[in-house]
Amino acid sequence: MSAPDAGGESTRDREPVLRVRGLRKAYGERLVLDDVDLDVHAGDVVCLIGSSGSGKSTLLRCLDLLEPVDDGTIHLDGVEITDPAVDERAVRRRIGMVFQAYNLFPHLTVLENCTLAPRHAHGVRRREARDRALGLLERFGLAGHADQHPDRLSGGQQQRAAVVRALCTRPELLLLDEITAALDPELVGEVLDIVRDLAAGGTTMVLATHEMSFAREVATTVCFLEGGRILEQGPPARMFSDPTHERTRSFLKRVLAP
Amino acid sequence: MGPSGSGTTAAAAGAWRPSPRELERRAARRRQGRRRLLLASLSTLVVLGALVAVVVTSPGWPRVRETFFSPYHARESFPAIVDGFWLNVKLFVLCQPAILVLGLLVALARGTHSPWMAPLRLLAVVFTDVLRGIPTLLLVLLLGFGMPALELQGLTNDRYVWAGVALVLSYSAYVAEVFRAGIESVHPSQIASARALGLGHVRTLRHVVVPQAVRRIVPPLLNDFVSLQKDTALVSAVGVFDAVFTAQDYGLYNFNFTPLVVVSAFFVVMTVPLARLTDWLQRRVVERERAGGVA
Known part of the structure; x- marks a missing residue:
């Protein structure tokens, strides 16, 4: 029942960046993730879709070790990161995460937000961290806001700043948790443009999203979650035009209809 | 891309049992816990012991003990x-x-x-x-x-x-x-x-x-x-x-x-x-x- 169908390409024998097997997570009685399997290869853009409460966010949080898992394994570059002996901070240093509510630090300027982790978790020199952050802010049209505090910015600008903050640590894997869900519709575009840009540049990403047309456009793989399971996964072209599972079909009909 | 559907038995919900790997992890976490406890006790003992030693070996200790700890x-x-x-x-x-x-x-x-x-x-x-x-x-x-x-x-x-x-x-x-x-x-x-x-x-x-x-x-x-x-x-x-x-x-x-x-x-x-x-x-x-x- 959980058999995820092969996406028609099986030539990739290389070790995936991220390999998830049999992941399980429960909050008390409530089962949030149930036997989740997922492979993410370098350069993949994996889109998690599904109604709210289907486990998308929890899966991302588990991947960043922000939530302890109840069973199953996660391998990052072939090393099991769900092993109790693994240094969680070292793992998180290699992964970038962006949240729905931006979660920028309000007491720091945009630039300070972006240099905090490089300087204090990665040991990058002040000068270099600054140059790196300014370069990325410039690239994503935020150079003029570097010295402002986040609350002075619009939602779209804040979320772009949050993406830059995650990129400043040069993560091998970027996790994006519904980063446009809290934005006004006219601000969604500017944030998605960044992700589009990153996808084109080959950044490996796993993202939970409600933006179906965007998922269809940038994803290499789309996973449909329901009730904490990946019910179906495959390339966007097939997932959106010819989903095998009845549930997937009805979900897509619901979200694409209006 | 598909993880070769091996081993992932779609077990009926509710009948879940921890996998061997999870049991291993739990055991490892218990071992970690015990080691931390041991280290904490040891360091506490050493620090407290040192403090007590300093007080008790001080020259005025017998008199202090007499007047304050009788x-x-x-x-x-x-x-x-x-x-x-x-x-x-x-x-x-x-x-x-x-x-x-x-x-x-x-x-x-x-x-x-x-x-x-x-x-x-x-x-x-x-x-x-x-x-x-x-x-x-x-x-x-x-x-x-x-x-x-x-x-x-x-x-x-x-x-x-x-x-x-x-x-x-x-x-x-x-x-x-x-x-x-x-x-x-x-x-x-x-x-x-x-x-x-x-x-x-x-x-x-x-x-x-x-x-x-x-x-x-x-x-x-x-x-x-x-x-x-x-x-x-x-x-x-x-x-x-x-x-x-x-x-x-x-x-x-x-x-x-x-x-x-x-x-x-x-x-x-x-x-x-x-x-x-x-x-x-x-x-x-x-x-x-x-x-x-x-x-």
Whole structure:
């Protein structure tokens, strides 16, 4: 029942960046993730879709070790990161995460937000961290806001700043948790443009999203979650035009209809 | 891309059993836990041992032990100290609610907006400035000796009571500031949404602002109350036979200060349960508010 169908390409024998097997997570009685399997290869853009409460966010949080898992394994570059002996901070240093509510630090300027982790978790020199952050802010049209505090910015600008903050640590894997869900519709575009840009540049990403047309456009793989399971996964072209599972079909009909 | 559907048996929900790997991890976490416990105990032992060694090997130790740690004098002074300590406990138990009420009233008075409340606002500001500025010991002395000297009709001349009043006044000024900080830390959007629901100023405070404020200020409030528990000892300054005065009295009479150490132990024993209780209350609130809030 959980058999995820092969996406028609099986030539990739290389070790995936991220390999998830049999992941399980429960909050008390409530089962949030149930036997989740997922492979993410370098350069993949994996889109998690599904109604709210289907486990998308929890899966991302588990991947960043922000939530302890109840069973199953996660391998990052072939090393099991769900092993109790693994240094969680070292793992998180290699992964970038962006949240729905931006979660920028309000007491720091945009630039300070972006240099905090490089300087204090990665040991990058002040000068270099600054140059790196300014370069990325410039690239994503935020150079003029570097010295402002986040609350002075619009939602779209804040979320772009949050993406830059995650990129400043040069993560091998970027996790994006519904980063446009809290934005006004006219601000969604500017944030998605960044992700589009990153996808084109080959950044490996796993993202939970409600933006179906965007998922269809940038994803290499789309996973449909329901009730904490990946019910179906495959390339966007097939997932959106010819989903095998009845549930997937009805979900897509619901979200694409209006 | 497909993980070759091996091994992933779609087990019926509810019949889940931890996989061998998970059992292995649990065992590893237990081992980690044991190792941490061992390390913690070991380091604690070493540090405490070193401290004790320094004290015990100091040249004056035999005399200090004689004058401060004499089991005989501890036993002898114990009953009188228990009686005296009862006064401290009573004082604390009576003062604490009075301080909470007065402190909250002063904080609320400072937060009023209407123009005809201006005198009250002014009074609240003066109250906190003056009473926080005067050392608590001086306030105890001033009220403890001064008020009975006024020979006012209908008011008690008991120095114990006036010392208690001094503590209430002094601590209310502190607690009022803690309350005010808590009230101001509640986000304006909370007040806006209460207003939008049609609640007035008083109801907004009562049902929305103060409950959230109180939750946040429990740790600093506890801090003030632990401090108050100890400062009940200040009543000894006006000659009330509380635990400290009793211990001093005994010490000066017998040339032995062991009772002071005994009283210290009493105070420690009194403050620790309050600290644990507050920890527990805090944790319960956090758990209750987080439950069900998981997306």
